[in-house]
Amino acid sequence: MPRWEQGSADRLTKAALELFEEQGFENTSVVEIADRARVTTRTFFRYFPDKREVLFAESDRLRTALVQAILDAPDVTEPLQVVTAILAEFDWSVPGIELQRRRHAVIAANPGLLERDLIKQNDIAIEITQALRRRGVEENAARLATRVGIQLFATAYAQWVERDGGADLRKLTDAAMDLLQTLVPANRVVD
Amino acid sequence: MPRWEQGSADRLTKAALELFEEQGFENTSVVEIADRARVTTRTFFRYFPDKREVLFAESDRLRTALVQAILDAPDVTEPLQVVTAILAEFDWSVPGIELQRRRHAVIAANPGLLERDLIKQNDIAIEITQALRRRGVEENAARLATRVGIQLFATAYAQWVERDGGADLRKLTDAAMDLLQTLVPANRVVD
Numbered sequence: 001m002p003r004w005e006q007g008s009a010d011r012l013t014k015a016a017l018e019l020f021e022e023q024g025f026e027n028t029s030v031v032e033i034a035d036r037a038r039v040t041t042r043t044f045f046r047y048f049p050d051k052r053e054v055l056f057a058e059s060d061r062l063r064t065a066l067v068q069a070i071l072d073a074p075d076v077t078e079p080l081q082v083v084t085a086i087l088a089e090f091d092w093s094v095p096g097i098e099l100q101r102r103r104h105a106v107i108a109a110n111p112g113l114l115e116r117d118l119i120k121q122n123d124i125a126i127e128i129t130q131a132l133r134r135r136g137v138e139e140n141a142a143r144l145a146t147r148v149g150i151q152l153f154a155t156a157y158a159q160w161v162e163r164d165g166g167a168d169l170r171k172l173t174d175a176a177m178d179l180l181q182t183l184v185p186a187n188r189v190v191d
Numbered sequence: 192m193p194r195w196e197q198g199s200a201d202r203l204t205k206a207a208l209e210l211f212e213e214q215g216f217e218n219t220s221v222v223e224i225a226d227r228a229r230v231t232t233r234t235f236f237r238y239f240p241d242k243r244e245v246l247f248a249e250s251d252r253l254r255t256a257l258v259q260a261i262l263d264a265p266d267v268t269e270p271l272q273v274v275t276a277i278l279a280e281f282d283w284s285v286p287g288i289e290l291q292r293r294r295h296a297v298i299a300a301n302p303g304l305l306e307r308d309l310i311k312q313n314d315i316a317i318e319i320t321q322a323l324r325r326r327g328v329e330e331n332a333a334r335l336a337t338r339v340g341i342q343l344f345a346t347a348y349a350q351w352v353e354r355d356g357g358a359d360l361r362k363l364t365d366a367a368m369d370l371l372q373t374l375v376p377a378n379r380v381v382d
Binding site for chain 2: 078079080081111114115116118119140141143144145147148151152154155158159176177179181182183184185
């Protein structure tokens with residue numbers, strides 16, 4: 001979309017975040033969000049189908065980038081490492097770490113937003129699993145690598161936003177992988 | 192609740208499942224579910240706050256049982272194994288494996304139901320993590336063991352319902368743990 005239009009979407013997201021923080025998600029209307037962003041309600045609905053979607057403007061970009069990264073990965077013989085590395089290397093700080101931290105807190109505090117977040121995470125998991133399958137990874141391995149990789153990354157991501165971006169997301173992800181190694185029973189010989 | 196009341200809840204769940212299968216979740220009203228179950232709409236709302244909840248009648252029993260099992264576990268030094276074992280040992284086939292398989296398929300096919308399922312899974316994850324924390328497990332280890340354990344079990348559970356209960360859920364869960372061992376990088380010495 002043209003740059004001036006992208007500006008409206010960004011303003012709507014920031015306005016929604018402010019209002020959800022100030023008065024709660026349930027008590028905020030689309031009209032108030034549009035007013036705060038200085039656009040019409042009609043403009044709001046050009047960008048977002050409802051007031052939950054306004055915090056997930058990045059999710060299409062995220063899903064497309066992650067799937068493409070799986071398809072482009074030089075080697076998928078270690079799918080869990082591929083999934084976690086791709087998640088850790090995504091540019092999460094595009095809208096700014098402070099905005100990400102506030103967004104994370106607002107979503108966690110509102111069941112309606114959390115539901116939307118979880119279903120988007122699930123959609124992304126399904127697409128990553130399919131991309132791994134297309135790369136020849138066996139079905140259960142593709143599913144488990146994706147689901148475990150996302151949870152592993154989510155543990156690191158939660159620490160990252162809570163520390164206000166002072167830490168390195170990639171290092172936190174590596175630390176979570178080290179932790180997972182200590183949790184999984186020692187590798188047996190698999191026949 | 193008295194046995195005859197439990198009967199109404201079961202009939203409502205079965206009626207809802209049939210109607211969601213026949214005509215879709217979106218096209219089914221609470222009135223139709225109550226009619227099919229031969230109870231009043233008022234009775235429906237005595238048991239369930241809305242038509243999504245009717246497929247999650249078991250979730251309180253599940254959450255309570257899992258949390259209690261964590262608190263009662265003799266040893267939590269291997270929290271990932273504790274979480275997966277407790278999930279695998281829960282009596283999932285109480286309403287019958289055939290009903291579980293149909294319920295699983297209807298939820299997967301309806302975004303509205305899938306959202307509810309995901310948020311209930313998330314609520315359970317939060318409570319299991321808290322129970323592990325109360326047992327002295329470190330925060331990140333408790334979170335990761337819970338989240339990874341649930342995903343590991345979900346992989347086994349999906350295979351279990353797809354095979355119409357012909358397989359042993361505990362064996363499928365062990366196989367998923369073996370698979371996870373092959374996905375996680377070989378254990379390094381942790382200092």
